[in-house]
Amino acid sequence: MFARRTLARISSQPSPLGAAPQNARNMATLREIELRLKSVRNIEKITKSMKMIASTKLAKAQRAMQSGKQYGLANSVVFENATAENPAKRKLFIVVSSDKGLCGGIHSSVSKATRRALADEENVVDSDSPVMVIGDKSKAQLSRAVPQNLALTFNQIGRDIPTFADAAGVADLIVKSDAKYDSIAIVYNKFVSAISYEPAIVEVLNENTLKESPGFKVYEMEDDVTKDLAEFSLANAIYAALVEAHACEQSARRNAMDNASKNASDMISSLTMQYNRGRQAAITNELVDIITGASAL
Structure with missing residues (x-):
């Protein structure tokens, strides 16, 4: 009789708080849920902070974009009077992106384009x-x-708001490269609104195309003038694309961090409910074990 009571007391010892039930080996313990809940809360703080930073940078990027668009308008006026007689046989594609991530599929859009x-x-x-x-x-x-098509790559450009000096440096390296092309196509993200963007391609004529265009043949120009104009037009187009792509990147990052914060909040609510249910189940099991042990005594 004494042995039976002793066994009953041992078997009815309450399990530690947070332990999974014996019939559910794969169920997460309360300790695991608590650690995951803490991790998700920390992630939510980070994403909210990144969203506020991106919102601040977006306002600056939009002001720079409005100023940079004037360079692109100047190019369009020049190219309206410099149409090529023969279609370009070989194009150089300049893809405008950045070194940073955590901004949705903004880089994939220009790559696909x-x-x-x-x-x-x-x-x-x-x-x-x-x-x-x-x-x-x-x-x-x-x-x-x-x-097989990659000829030249650039990095460390546009970490902050792009400047015309950045665009001029890129244009200078492109002109000095050994790449052969008849025209240039700049692929970048076009700013539509604070929540949307779309890939776009802008055409830039090179030196030979400008020389052969009927609008430029009317005037007597030295070779250096056309060469400098082509390089300056390329720098203008690259700068306009850089500032607009930078604004799109900040907008996409803000939206991505906003969505991440919302997902983290939903996950916190789900984990909190799961934690409360598991804690309540553990307390109930302890009460049942105590009552069972008291009854056995």
């Missing part, structure tokens, strides 16, 4: 069109898709 444009070029004229990439994100994507 570049691949589509290259596919169209293969069907029309030339399949060896060179590609130059600004930013490590699109570089990594295009190096897997079209490694």
Whole structure:
């Protein structure tokens, strides 16, 4: 009789708080849920902070974008009077992205647009069109898709608001490169609104095309003038694309961090409910064990 009571007391000892029931080996313990809840809360704090930072940077980027668009308008006026007589046989694609992530699919959009444009070029004229990439994100994507077309890459540009000096440096390296092309296509993200963007392609004429255009043949110009104009137009177009792509990136990052914060809040609510249910079940099991042990005595 004494042995039976002793066994009853041992078997009825309350399990530690937070332990999973014996019939549910795969159920997460309260300690695991508590650690995960703490981790998700920390992630929510980080995403909210990043959202506020991106919102502040977005306002500055939009002001810089409005100023940078004037450079693109100046280019469009020049190219309206410099139409090429013969279609370009070989295009140089300049892809504008950045080195930073955590901004949704903004880098994938320009990479996909570049691949589509290259596919169209293969069907029309030339399949060896060179590609130059600004930013490590699109570089990594295009190096897997079209490694044979990559001619030059740039990084550490646009970490803050892009300047005309950044664009001029890129244009200078492009002009000095050995890439052969008849025209230039800049692939970038066009700012539609604070919550949306779309990939766009802007055409830039090179020095030879400007010389052969009927609008420029009317005037007697030295070779250096046309060369400087072509390089300056390229720098203008790159700068306009950089500032607009930067504004799109900040907008996409803010939206991505907002969605991440909402998802974290939903996960916190779900984990809190799961934790409360598990804690209540553990307390109930302890009460049952205590009552059982008292009855056995």
